[in-house]
Amino acid sequence: MPENDDHDTTAETDTPLWRFALALWQQDAARDLCLQLQEQGWSVTRLLCAGWMARQGRHYSGNEPESLQQWRRNVTESIRHLKKSLGKSDSLLAPLRESLARAELEAERIELYRAWQTLRDTAPGDTTRPGPSITESNLRQAAPATNGSINGMTEPMIRQLAQLIGTVSSGHSHPSGSQGA
Template sequence: MTVQHTEPLELPAGMEPDNPLWRYALAHWRDPDVADACLELQSEGWSVSRILCAGWLATRGQPFSGVEDAKVTEWRSRVTGCLRSARKSVPRANDPGRELRDTLAKAELLAEQLELALAWHTLTELEPESGKMQDPCTIIRQNLMAAAPSRDIPLRLTPLLDLLVGRLTDQATRGHTSCT
């Protein structure tokens, strides 16, 4: 077995783990339909943090360019993804493994919080301050498409995207607009 030694990742000074993007993510994660849709898209190669960034920016009327800071991508790959993979490797039905699985799940959540803190730090520096360029349904759909892992989105994923557009729009407009 070869152990690969890597340097620790450097996090920006003044990074805020409890930021508006994190609170947005927590609020939407409480909706089981949004959580299920995000997890299903994740199993198709999407990044939940990119989905949430796209939604958060849309609620501010801002487009999501789809460009992500290298530190966010590296954190997801080296930390969040590794913890998720380790958690999924521990059998659910294994009582002796339950404590390890629970500990890994807590560590994964903290890693996701730091990943979103890195994203928020970048988004607030790179994206325009505000904008009200389009109706919420359109901008959320465009932002989700920008968050996709590729331009070729299978038709079977359309219902998940429609659900997310509707739920994120309901949050953004407090129920005043429908995306039907």
């Protein structure tokens, strides 16, 4: 696959949600918490959407289109599992792992763009003042549908992540803001 493609997807996927995700990911503690929750079966994309919506003062329902869930399962998670299956200690595999890491990031970027489209096209509904309460509530809505996903281990992580989200700029003010086409 050529690296210099005439079509730049980065410009298309540069949304307020993506910028929020990048800003949050710069915080080591937030990144670590998201990855720990991911190991417990949580979707980082759903966590990021929930956090971003909270920064907008909007409630996150956790509802997603089936097409977004399929993309996550069939593309993003498949690339991640393949990358993780390659041993870190085998230097021969390092270039392949790095390529898969780049592919995983691109899949996540596309996933966040598709999530943003859904959030952008959703009626704003009631808004509230951004803060820890709405952020924690939104993060709980991002929990996987399995029993026990919110437990004694994940609950403190949710509270800490909510505090960290509160320190991040929200990206732009509203999910319905247009992103030049």
